[in-house]
Amino acid sequence: MKFSLVVYSAPYSTQASSTALHFAKAALAGGHDIYRIFFFQDGVLNATALAVPPQDEVDIPQAWQELTRQHGIDSVVCVASALKRGILDDDEANRYDKKHSSMASEFSLGGLGQLIDASLHSDRLLCFGA
Amino acid sequence: MHTDRARIVFLCRSSPYCNTAANAALDLLLTAAAFDQEVSLVFSDDGVFHLLKDQLGTRIGLKNIAGALPVLALYEVQQVLVEASSLAARNLEQDSLLMPVALIETPVLAELLEDADQVFNF
Numbered sequence: 001m002k003f004s005l006v007v008y009s010a011p012y013s014t015q016a017s018s019t020a021l022h023f024a025k026a027a028l029a030g031g032h033d034i035y036r037i038f039f040f041q042d043g044v045l046n047a048t049a050l051a052v053p054p055q056d057e058v059d060i061p062q063a064w065q066e067l068t069r070q071h072g073i074d075s076v077v078c079v080a081s082a083l084k085r086g087i088l089d090d091d092e093a094n095r096y097d098k099k100h101s102s103m104a105s106e107f108s109l110g111g112l113g114q115l116i117d118a119s120l121h122s123d124r125l126l127c128f129g130a
Numbered sequence: 131m132h133t134d135r136a137r138i139v140f141l142c143r144s145s146p147y148c149n150t151a152a153n154a155a156l157d158l159l160l161t162a163a164a165f166d167q168e169v170s171l172v173f174s175d176d177g178v179f180h181l182l183k184d185q186l187g188t189r190i191g192l193k194n195i196a197g198a199l200p201v202l203a204l205y206e207v208q209q210v211l212v213e214a215s216s217l218a219a220r221n222l223e224q225d226s227l228l229m230p231v232a233l234i235e236t237p238v239l240a241e242l243l244e245d246a247d248q249v250f251n252f
Contacts, residue, residue, distance in 0.1 A: 006250075041154055080157070112161040119248040120136055120167075130151070130251040 002033045004118035007043035009129030011060035012053070016129030017046050021063055023126065028071055036074045036118040039107070043129065044082040047075075049104040061104065068106040076110040077103065135168045136247040144252065145176035147187065152180055152195045155252035163205045170246075171202070172239065173231070174213035177252075178220060181212060183228035200229050213239055 005024060009016035024034060039046055051061045068075040077087060086102055089109055093101040103109070119125045140159045144151050155171075162169045173181055180195055187194035202210060214233040217223070224233070234242070243249055 041150065081154075112158050113165065115158060116138075116162045116165050116167065119138065119162075119250075120165075125248050127251055 001027075001123045002035050002121070003027050004035045004122035004125045005037045006115065006118075006125065006127045007037065007039050007046060007129060008041050008127065010042040010045040011051070013042065014129055017043065017060055018058070020126075020128035021060065021067065023128070024067060024073075034071070034073050035122045036076060036114065037068075038110075038115045038118055039075070039077045039081075040115065041078070041081050042085070044077050044085055044087045047077045047082070047087055047103050047107040050102050065104045065106045075107045076114050077107045078115070079109040079111060082109060135166060137168045137170070137245065138162050139170045139172060139243060139246040139249045141243070141249060141251050142171065142173050142177035142180060143175040145179045146185070146194050147190070147192055151252040152177070153193060155250065156195050156198055158250060159202075159207065160205055163207055169207055170209040170211065170242065171207060172211045172213065172234065172242070174216045174239065176216075176220075178212055178216045178222060181227040181229070181231060182222070183226065185228075196228055211239075211242075 005020050007017055007020045011017045024037065027034060046061055046064050048061050053059050064075065067073065082088070082103065083092060088098060088101050089103045090101045092109065140155050142152050142155050146152060159169055159171055185194050185196050199210065210231050211234040212231045213236060215236050
């Protein structure tokens with residue numbers, strides 16, 4: 001089955017992001033496909049490259065990066081949600097004259113059209129944290 | 131791309147001003163409409179408070195979606211619904227609402243969700 005996931009929640013604030021991560025791993029391990037993971041609203045904070053959680057806690061942003069890299073997942077971060085929360089790639093940091101970018105390179109910024117596209121091309125769209 | 135239009139339901143259940151979910155719902159709904167999909171917007175639970183008239187969110191620096199709702203028809207969003215039992219549970223009536231919105235009974239809402247290709251919950 002072809003799944004797409006929407007992650008609405010920030011890491012650590014609620015369980016939703018972590019649950020989405022577990023689901024994604026289980027789906028892939030079960031032989032299913034993931035068409036796209038879309039990070040929306042507070043969920044864009046999962047794409048931060050700058051999180052440094054304590055060593056005895058799960059590094060959720062890093063886990064998303066590894067999952068995306070290892071499985072070549074199309075992990076898209078809503079650009080409107082991201083910019084206002086300080087999640088910027090190099091291009092956006094330059095565009096808005098910010099000193100630093102903050103988004104991990106595994107992710108790409110995209111628009112809501114990609115979420116609607118995901119809903120049309122997936123057998124199931126699962127929303128986490130809504 | 132599917133050849134037929136997908137039926138997408140946007141279910142708005144949280145009250146205004148506690149979060150920005152409804153604004154996100156509206157953005158996504160308009161995107162879906164621009165993709166020529168068949169969209170419905172349903173208000174239930176505390177989401178019905180979005181429909182109250184005379185809201186001044188700007189006084190606390192927040193945008194509400196009330197201003198955008200009456201123009202949805204221009205974007206070919208024909209179906210804007212409110213769950214009747216949610217209104218009744220909050221002692222609200224249709225004439226407290228900022229625009230005419232069709233009531234939907236809970237079992238009919240269940241069917242709408244069952245028949246939808248996708249449901250986005252906000």
